Amino acid sequence: MKTPGDNGIAFPEWAYKPESSPGSRQIQLWHFILELLRKEEYHDVIAWQGDYGEFVIKDPDEVARLWGARKCKPQMNYDKLSRALRYYYNKRILHKTKGKRFTYKFNFNKLVLVNYPFIDMGSSGSNVPQSAPPVPTGAGTHFRFPPSTPSEVLSPNEDLRSPGGMFSSVARRMARGSVSDCSDGTSVNSEIEEGNTGAAEERGERGGGGGGGGGGPGGGVGYRSLIHPRLSHETLFRLYGGPGSHAGHHGSRGHTGHRIHPDSLSPFPVSPLPGPVGAGLLAPPLSPALSMTPTSHLPYTPSPSLSPMLGSHFSFNPEDMKRYLQAHTQSVYNYGLSPRAFLHYPNIVIPQPHRPAAEKAGLSGERGERAERAATAGGGERGGERHHHPSLAHSAHHHPHPPHSAHPHIHSHPMHHPLHLGEESQHMSPFKFKLQPPPLGKKQRDCQKPRQSSLSSGSGSMTSTSGLGSSLSFGSDLSSAGCSGLISASSSTQSLNSAGLPKIKVEPISDIESEEEVEVTDISDEDLDERDEEFKLFSPRYSRAPDHHHHLHLHHHHLANGSAAPSHHPHADEDLDEDVFKAPAPPPPGLTPFFTSQHTAHRTLLPLKSEPLESESSTPPPQTKCIPLKLRFKRRWSEDQRMEASQEESDDKKVRPEAERERERQSNGRMETEEDGTGSGEGDSPPPLAYEGSLATPLSSVRRVSAELHRATAQLSLENKDC
């Protein structure tokens, strides 16, 4: 009952604003897209495809039509719709997958952040010392959920599908809200929702008929095929180990039957948390974003209930969240995304999967996503390999040595021992991280420029940053929480310091970086995004020095999962949010770098090249301020992608310049240049991953977390009721 709002909602306005307010809420395009994506009926029109969060609009006109119907804009067409979609680039909700027509990719991280309630806000502080505390304890209180509750929010559709029903009640509520129809008569909602029934038919033909694309349009088929190339769901499962059980159940699912059963979607039978149950289970369901996506395992994708249509925001209940995180993490590993990609949430411990080797290849390996594509195109060769790669977690155990190539074993263990992982992670899980300066967006540039330096400090305090207390806090909480384990929010700083700050390497642009870039690229969009975010925050807000052209490389430690969290996160998250939110935040003066690296020392993984950098900036700031980094740019993603597609090289040239500039600015001062060497080129360097991170979460913490989760869930329920 409490109003969720009372404390403050952390979400960005844009995220829920419309929706959240019952009356006014208008559905947002991304919600709508998500809604379509989750429905099988529309698979012919739009479907998940490819990488994590990537979807393709198979029938632009139809999608536009649907959207137009939903918004009562008969004039709607793809051109317009796509413009709207493009506005999401800056928000980082979405970005374009270059080289693929009508293909976009969601930045689920963002979405999650937006929606995800924080699980333990309150509790976190006290309970979970390690894992989550970070959040400023106080903070915990703030966050509450958005008005609507998370889990409940499922869309009606899901209800249908998912037997679970758990959500149904809620969903219904939501549903009604969603309905705003156009007088026209055709309300999209109706179409969609009813899709099962009525509307579905229309589309149904496509799917069933296969009319659509010759090949395959049969709805399901297409997906499947797609899937294989990349990660097979199976793969994930394997990694996690869990699947089996899961899968087992579903008899339906077999390979063929993926879509069929609703299974897991919604309800989460198992609770991931602690031990026994195993995270393993989780994995599958989540992945909406994951390439796995819907078809394969789940009919709909994202477990988190997203129901654009209905409710407003999507929310995730803790379990979902956890799953999501796991999946996400897995994907990160699989794809070799940057560590930053890992989502961190307080209290949630995610088992870490092993990281695929892909990276190794630097070039060859390419960055995960890209690689994927290639794989897709080329064949699945890589897919198999990836699976095998040792995960971070693994590495953690072992240490970082990451990259190497190959460890082809699949490690399921992570799943099994989530906790375990967590702990280990704490010990270390190094990642290397390189930052690339993103190209600046105009706006952003502007924004950034103004700012001076300030690093956010860490944690909680930071939250203050933006005006958005809520939002910030939000971010911070999450991040911090996650991080906290390792580093408490505030502590994060320390950690950094103690550890050694995150290091950033800056390299001169001119140099060839094919490798570097590659790596960067690796990071993948998401990563990028995240990075950006972080950077953004920092950079913009925090100072940056202009002028150098260098690439920065950061070393962080991240936890793979939320479990431990990397210190930096808070910032990052916040940043992200902010970006999204656009809240400017004033950075506190001394800040810590957001990254917290534990020790870079551990990881000396990389060799690097750093020289150039130093020259200029070289300031090794002692603690520094921050590191700056980059701003976020919309372009970055795209560019990266682009690069991939085309080849980095050519693109690089273009891109870099900008990036460098930015970098320079930011980097100026504070970055330490380090060695990272990600090897850029040479090869020794580790894999694509640029960054290292480590985390650890103690078991105890885990338990706590779980408890908290439950608690949170309960609360949510209550809250929902109110609604």
Place this chain on the structure above:
DNA sequence: ATCGGAAAGA
């Protein structure tokens, strides 16, 4: 096909 500015509507 995609991008993004600009203006206007809600």
Place this chain on the structure above:
DNA sequence: TCTTTCCGAT
């Protein structure tokens, strides 16, 4: 604030 509309540039 988000979207719609228009449109020139890539």
